[in-house]
Amino acid sequence: MAGATLYDKLWHEHLVTTLDDGTSLLYIDRQLLHEITSPQAFDGLRQFGRKPWRLDANLAVPDHAVPTRFREHGLIGIEDAIARKQVKTLADNCAEFGVELFDLTDARQGIVHVIGPEQGLTLPGMTIVCGDSHTSTHGALATLAMGIGTSEVEHVLATQTLRTQKLKNMRVTFDGKLPPGIGAKDLILALIEKIGTAGGRGYAIEYAGDVVRSLSVEARMTLCNMTIEAGARAGLVAFDEVTAAYVRGRPRAPRGEALAQAEDYWQTLHSDSDATFDTEIHIDVANLAPQVTWGTSPEMVIGVDGQIPSLANARDADTSSMQRALNYMGLAAGQPLLGLAIDKVFIGSCTNARIEDLRAVADLVEGERVAANVQQAIIVPGSGLVKAQAEAEGLAAIFIAAGFEWRDSGCSMCLGMNDDKLGEFERCAATSNRNFEGRQGKGGRTHLMSPIMAAAAAIHGHITDVRELLK
Amino acid sequence: MKPFTTVKGIVVPFPRANIDTDAMLPKNYLKKLEKFGYGDFLFDDERYLTPGDVDIDPSTRKKNPSFILNQTPYTHAEIVVAGANFGCGSSREHAVWALRDFGIRAIIAPSFGDIFWQNCFNNGLLPITLSDTEVKQILAIESRSVQSLQLTIDLEAQTVSSGEQVWPFHIDANKKAALLAGLDSIGETLREKDAILQFEQQRRQQRPWLFQSGD
Numbered sequence A: 001m002a003g004a005t006l007y008d009k010l011w012h013e014h015l016v017t018t019l020d021d022g023t024s025l026l027y028i029d030r031q032l033l034h035e036i037t038s039p040q041a042f043d044g045l046r047q048f049g050r051k052p053w054r055l056d057a058n059l060a061v062p063d064h065a066v067p068t069r070f071r072e073h074g075l076i077g078i079e080d081a082i083a084r085k086q087v088k089t090l091a092d093n094c095a096e097f098g099v100e101l102f103d104l105t106d107a108r109q110g111i112v113h114v115i116g117p118e119q120g121l122t123l124p125g126m127t128i129v130c131g132d133s134h135t136s137t138h139g140a141l142a143t144l145a146m147g148i149g150t151s152e153v154e155h156v157l158a159t160q161t162l163r164t165q166k167l168k169n170m171r172v173t174f175d176g177k178l179p180p181g182i183g184a185k186d187l188i189l190a191l192i193e194k195i196g197t198a199g200g201r202g203y204a205i206e207y208a209g210d211v212v213r214s215l216s217v218e219a220r221m222t223l224c225n226m227t228i229e230a231g232a233r234a235g236l237v238a239f240d241e242v243t244a245a246y247v248r249g250r251p252r253a254p255r256g257e258a259l260a261q262a263e264d265y266w267q268t269l270h271s272d273s274d275a276t277f278d279t280e281i282h283i284d285v286a287n288l289a290p291q292v293t294w295g296t297s298p299e300m301v302i303g304v305d306g307q308i309p310s311l312a313n314a315r316d317a318d319t320s321s322m323q324r325a326l327n328y329m330g331l332a333a334g335q336p337l338l339g340l341a342i343d344k345v346f347i348g349s350c351t352n353a354r355i356e357d358l359r360a361v362a363d364l365v366e367g368e369r370v371a372a373n374v375q376q377a378i379i380v381p382g383s384g385l386v387k388a389q390a391e392a393e394g395l396a397a398i399f400i401a402a403g404f405e406w407r408d409s410g411c412s413m414c415l416g417m418n419d420d421k422l423g424e425f426e427r428c429a430a431t432s433n434r435n436f437e438g439r440q441g442k443g444g445r446t447h448l449m450s451p452i453m454a455a456a457a458a459i460h461g462h463i464t465d466v467r468e469l470l471k
Numbered sequence B: 001m002k003p004f005t006t007v008k009g010i011v012v013p014f015p016r017a018n019i020d021t022d023a024m025l026p027k028n029y030l031k032k033l034e035k036f037g038y039g040d041f042l043f044d045d046e047r048y049l050t051p052g053d054v055d056i057d058p059s060t061r062k063k064n065p066s067f068i069l070n071q072t073p074y075t076h077a078e079i080v081v082a083g084a085n086f087g088c089g090s091s092r093e094h095a096v097w098a099l100r101d102f103g104i105r106a107i108i109a110p111s112f113g114d115i116f117w118q119n120c121f122n123n124g125l126l127p128i129t130l131s132d133t134e135v136k137q138i139l140a141i142e143s144r145s146v147q148s149l150q151l152t153i154d155l156e157a158q159t160v161s162s163g164e165q166v167w168p169f170h171i172d173a174n175k176k177a178a179l180l181a182g183l184d185s186i187g188e189t190l191r192e193k194d195a196i197l198q199f200e201q202q203r204r205q206q207r208p209w210l211f212q213s214g215d
């Protein structure tokens, strides 16, 4: 019999039963909840008189709608009355049902996908769900992690299982040696360019190869995070010594005897050498340039030294979508991106707001100044603990001296639910994951890129090839 | 949940590929705490010329006359026919609630975002996958029809039809049965309560570190 893939192993480990009609029930080890996709689920429980199946499997945190200033004031620091009510509703629901909450003023508060791994709430070999598509992030720790809808959130609360179907297996291998200035963000954008935003539909994607093995867990999270932008629900990286070192000592990670026992099991969390994948993709990274999106879909991406394709080369010959994207972005086919002036810079989100991202940015902007034409450049740490660490390491002082605004943790300008957003026609260098029309604010124009690329854009006031600054 | 049997309704075309759930329901409305009342905000950014929010009465806002959902008879549309990868992006079920509350019962497209597709079933909406060619055929008929196109969707028979023309579609038996009956999936799963309990007990013994609470 052929060997099993990592995904197959995780699937079988959690399969409770397959019903007569073909639906599988998958046991869920951890559910993370936030204020946007949970109120209707708690309402549903109330309506049917149901209770959460297993309280200690859940953790809630407000992150999407929270402001990134005046955190010390707690709830009353939220000016928007409707957002305030939503954050309060989460707290009320958690109190009523007994779910643990990292509330607004808790030092551990942060973006749900940053705090899971940070706290050791995300452990190898788990199944993790959250009412949020970027739950794929947690797959970096060899977990099966998937975003779900609110009805499913309610279902998992009530039954500790997910009704689902098995996915197909895709393996993406990055070959070659990473050039300087190129990181996980560039890798995942290059993959999305190659297979398209629907390319991973129906698959779990495992990232493999020496390049991936050489990445830190935080960088692997960036890869897995944007797996959903490639159309796949789950991204995975096999367990190795890098994962083990990351997990050890986290607040909720097992210790002592329990850790030794856990690590014995975790050692098995890799695809067998004779496992077969439904689809194999190889990407050569040796000549990869920093990636920047030009359009309104993450697949509309080019190397920073390249040019926007001509209409004749539109993806799937879909010239009308391409023309619409160009109109929205105020750009033309064939145009280069280098030198394109920007109005705002956003460094943050569950893709790129962990400590390593901030260190890389600080290295680049130390002693520099945000360009005069940039109206606003904000850095939003992924969690309260990332914020505290960045301050302790002196990174925050570097950012502030360079003219960046240093904020409290949350989703912020990634989706613009609080007052951090783009105005019409404002062009933004962003480290987040979605460049959809209106994503960062109605009429706003988003260019996705890596943290150091965004930092370089902030200093120069226009899109810049960061490799020039590293020489 | 409303059972789905047969729907005969007006088709609204959205031929673009990759229409994301942010576009269907912009973030402002994610602040609502309810599961209903999103119909007026479907495709909000394109549908209105003046800004909106949860606390702004949509009837006081200026509509964009050139947007299709503001034009009769599409204001009464029940079936969306769309380009590939419809519903990609954010997992927000609010997008499906907005479609449902507007009156949409079914969506026909060459492919769907995975999470969106699942969300449809959980709200009694039927996502139908037809080939690119078949979707183009329907869109071509729609663009030629003087009034608008009406399609009949028969879930039992698994067909989409317009007069003599019939397009059969595939659907998983379990999904079909749940839609036809309007089943509550939690109730269905809880029939397996013993199996879940037994599995959990075994897991507790085998992987005890997953069941330690707090620090």
Ligand code: SF4
Pocket: A064, A111, A112, A113, A132, A134, A349, A350, A351, A410, A411, A414, A415, A432, A433
């Ligand atoms: S940072 Fe952005 S992508 Fe990540 S969870 Fe928040 S809103 Fe979603």
